[in-house]
Amino acid sequence: MSNQPQPDWNPRSEAVLDDQIAAYDRMRGRCPVAYSDYLHWSIFRHADVVRVLADHDTFSNVVSRHVSVPNGMDPPEHTAYRALVEPYFAPERVLAFEPECRSVAVELVTRLPWGGEVELMGEFAQDFALRIQCAFMGWPPDLREPLRRWTRRNRDATLTGDPAAAAAVALEFDGYVRSLLNVRRKIGGAAPDDLTTRLLGERIGDRRLTDEEIVSIVRNWTVGELGTIAASVGILVHYLAAYPDLQQRLREDVSRLPVAIDEILRLHAPLIANRRVVRRAVEIGGRRLEAGARISLIWASANRDETVFGDPDEFRLDRDPTLNLLYGAGIHLCPGAALARLELRVVMEELLAHTRGIVLVPGRPPVRAAYPASGFSSLPVWTYRCS
Template identity: 30%
Template sequence: MSKPEVLVATDRSPVVQFDHHDPALVHDPWPTYAKLREVGPVTWSDAHGGFWAVAGYDEVYTAARDDETFCSGDGVTIPPEQAAKVIPITADPPDLRAYRDILSPLFSPGAAKVRRDEISALVLERIRAVGAQGGCDLVEDIATPVPSIITMRLLGIPQDGWRDYMHWYHDNSTRLMVMSPEEKRAHIQTFFVLRSQIEEVIAARRSTSSEDLISVLVRAEFDGRLLTDEEIINTVSLVLAGGLDTTATAIVNALLFLDEHPEGRERYVTDDQALDTFLEEMLRYEPPVHSLARRATCDVELGGAQIRAGDRLLLLWASANRDAKVFEDPDVMIADRFPNRHMAFGIGQHRCIGSNLARLQTRLVVQEFLRHFPDYRVSRDGLERAATLSVVRGYLRAPVTFTPIGITS
């Protein structure tokens, strides 16, 4: 995709040609983001009814932390999706805090650590499944199954259906804007099938509770009442979206980078701290989620732009993570970069609630893959990115080869 052209100045100045759904953007968005920051940290695009592209770090940080001025209740995509809202990402204060308080105990650092052995066992199970083959697909065989199955177990939804959920949520985050009318109809029909399965689990938990997340939601109170089925479904939808798509993308991004830069492989097998620092830098350098939207609730100035009440804004996390005002050599992946003030998980009250679990799963998958397949190579000709960037910039396929192994432990 060519760098965005600066158009004639108007009262929405500066105006640029920028569409985050352009299929060309998915292959190399970085020159486009750099041009946006060069033109101005906040620029106007006429795409999709018009919105402000917020590309500078300070401006993204400011808007993301001001939920009163920049709200999420009208949806966090541009254009807004017609499907049901997902909670708590589309909630605003004070409801936002109440919903997060219900979920937080299950996503705390301690709660993530409790699942460490379970995650490790699942990682080894996936490695055993491909170890003797001499190759696999990172997306389908390793990176996606682990967080998907863990998410299904966490929720209490039968895990044997994880692929159906994964494919729907992946399509929703990367292909929705390029689907044909027939594909969209099928996509919607699948949504209602999956929704009915979730409704069945909710009904079962209302009669016989357990310790899974849906059971917690069934017992939870909000504003002096129990959560409705719709609220529970919307909350489950957000957990599924985060667990089935973004963590897998982080895993694949890290292993693809280490294919081209293998010098750190051996160290990361034994040095947890070095691996954690490397993965934090990967999140800055190649964040899975590139943007989320807000709406201005009043007239306000941001980054020199005069924003009107009702205007939509697209917070470009990925662009902010490469702002030279904050990061030295922002377009260079510096494995030991510290401190690292990236915003890959967002910032403020809407910050990703599942970040602790996502970090743990990413580290365990990457570390065990490096341990068992130290000579793996990515078949670059077989790499396939998703059709559009939209929200998540990920891969559909990432084939690798390695020396076949037999796994005993």
């Protein structure tokens, strides 16, 4: 007989996938720690998520048998790898990337129709995410389309939960990165001075990083960048199109953009969940979880918790930023948060500067993305470009 509890909900049901944010809001009130066959134990409340983030002795990040550097590690192992990764996102390096990021944003914005319909996700947001990731890593342009296809297959494999499909997708990505590393080794001193080349020279303790570790680091950066940046751009544009007064206010005063972006992405999370595993029996949210239990931290719910934010749909620019879990918290706070904030600020600055209006297309509602993605899989908008 199975020791697993009876499911409290079905995260792959039509009712949930039709509007994930609304479904998680309902679960937060009805069953804040809920079991399902697909996501195991889901944690919906802000306080419970913060508790998990702060207690890595009880809730481990080691959730996979594959190497995952550094987000799939716990201290003390995590500490050394995190120290290695953080300089790649140092303030001076992020600021140095702004001109190239802006150049990409301007090029894509100026391609938008003067006064016509555009499918924003496929024709803008995904292109932006692909191009800035390749630019930041020093990758050739001909890698963009393979990465686009790989992102779709990775999402599909996660949704189906098929281990064989997930392994095949991971192997495919490993091949891309190993090929880039081999090229740089072959040309030696003539290799470009980019992040990929620099990783080849990194050491952990008294040894160089293995290719497996480098591939893991790059995979984590890429999955986070391609999925969440594209989703974030779609969420931001949709919100401003739905609230034209706010769109115009930000167009007139872009200094408010950084705070506005974080608040909009609190309302509608670009990343749905992350995983943990329980090290020892624990009670949380009124439920007892045994050692070995797998849990999913539902960011898309925690950041809308009424006990912390009041009306979760109220847009405010005066919230305490330390309460926003957009980039996580604690020792696993996203190391690329500053880079993501710069990229989103720059692309939204250019969108607002080069348009006099962005509106939703009547009769063409956006199509919401399905788990594990967030945001929209299709977002038709009209863009009215400046003359």
